[in-house]
Amino acid sequence: MKKQAVAAGFVLFSFMLPTKASAVSFDQLYVFGDSLSDTGNIYNATGKTYPSSRRYFDGRFSNGPIWVDYLGDQLGLKPTLFTTIPPTPFPTQGINFAFGGASSGLDNAILDNRGLPGVLKQVLGFAETLQTNNQTADPNALYTLWGGANDFLFLNPEDSTTPINNISLALNTLVGVGAKNILVFNLPDLGQIPAAKNGNRNPTTLSKSTSDFNLGLAETVSALSQNPNLNIISVDTYSLLNQASALGFTNVTESCLDREDICDPANNKFLIWDDYHPTTAGHKVIADTALAAIQAKSVPEPAINLGILAVGAFGTVGMLKRQQKRSALITAGRVINAQWSHTTVEN
Template identity: 80%
Template sequence: VLGDFCKRFKLKNTTGKRNMKKQAIAAGFVLFSFMLPTKASAASFDQLYVFGDSLSDTGNIYNASGGTYPLSPPYFQGRFSDGPIWVDYLGNQLGLKSTLFTTIPSTPIPTQGINFAFGGASSGLDNAILPNANLPGVLQQVLDFAGTLQANHQTADPNALYTLWGGADDLLFVNPKDPTTPISNISEALNILAGVGAKNILVFNLPDLGKLPADQAYNLNPATLSESTSEFNSGLATTVSALSENPDLNIISVDTYSLFNQASALGLTNVTESCLSNLDICNPGNNTFLIWDGLHPTTAAHKLIADAALAAIDAKSVPEPSINLGILALGAFGAIAVLKRQQKNKTLVSAGRVVDAKLSHTIVEN
């Protein structure tokens, strides 16, 4: 074994007990480093399930409307943006792609994951913009998913990544003064996901809705929206904190509120106007605008959101099982034992040399 380690790590393999012990200690510390607990790779997710509204919709409302909403162009391939959205970017980074809900049968749950998000979805059961169109809100999307699992005697894939982002349409189009309803709906949706077996859940809070360029166009009160946004984010944080106490759950938070507030420092220099209303300086894929159409982020902003999500995933990666810590401890004790034995042998050798020296001195005198 020592010879193999010496060859692998180019250690000089010499004869002699002392050198062999040095080699053993060196090899021991190499083993020690390999026993350190490693983080679970984000690439280990095998599916991607998406629940949300227009911020996460990659074509469901577009397909449901027969390709008329949102109009492409200027919108990008059924997305509410001028290019790919964060779901596209993150999916590419993780090597995962979700099938649109509107293009699959309801059962069974496909193995590649599903994007359930619909533009205009409320946080609850229906659509905030088209309430009678039989389009699912965020909570209804989760209920549909859970019901399909139950009907097929399935549980949620514990190795999949589940993302949930909603609540904005409630405040923008239903009641700007009522953050408690979306808090309740999103909290219920999260608990249902956890209850059916989801382990890795990516949760987004809301950017400051009071700073959107479209507030004036929709006669919305920016101060009211900003206050409601803060209350919603605080309530969501409480729910996430409670769920995070469950050791079987990996709840990953993405702080889009702070991200949007720092957009100027991240290169999106125009944070007050919509790109679409400035066509003389706005081109598809323009990387200086934060907002595309007054409500939705540009593709450049979506790229920042995806990067923030991936960073949050990496930050919350879970160490390998604790058995590695036991092996690590054994390795550490073994290395310490070798060092102690070596030091003890050095002491004995030193003492022997002193005796030999005294004896030699006595013989010379005699």
């Protein structure tokens, strides 16, 4: 495919009930996702040619640091890029497994036939490596998961079932190997981003698929949240396009790169950098919102613990059957077992 940007997704407030924020402490940060979370993996894997424009900052799909950088600074953690280390042993600072263009499943939606892992493959590979080394996931680490947009933008805009199943399986896999603190992002209304008007895409279809995906993901989050031993923290991205103006963004519908006549990256007034990705100012909002959600959930007040889970499209819809998840995990684990060890990246 000839697309130059890969995913879409943004964040705003979690609209959480008031509660006292307290200091939080994690000893590692693991990141799974696509270009919204990639701090240089696909850039290194493609010989520093993608993203190619000099207007993109240091291998990131934005004009500056992204939410992973900002949140990492706030937590005092900096994940190591997956492409700069061997898969094992895991470094103490955690790993960023996210690859620009990652589908929700096993492969890359943009650069196919290169062995670059999709979101589910990132998680299953992580789990497989732990099991091979007779380890469990660090229960004191923070694990972040954000994906699904590329399936709608570059694969099948009408199929919400596949990305729902993939991301749900990824979440259950992390829980299955011992992860306790998981930060989960839903999707914005993809029908409202600039890319929805490009490439013969149908904004109405993208909006419906986004809604269906968010409802399915909420179902998984609701089910996992019934476990008192898990700290599932969700950040609602769906509200951003309707609320970003309240944060001081004066242009939330056009990409900064498309309006160079009025776009000054230094003034932080544009929400969107290219047709798919937030500006660094938008990413800062994401990081601040994520940190607020983390701090709120760190206060063990039973009356609001579940209420802090995101609202809107991330509201509780139901509970997935655990047995179905367990069966799907076993099947997918077998599929990925052999594939992960052969995943290579070439500079």
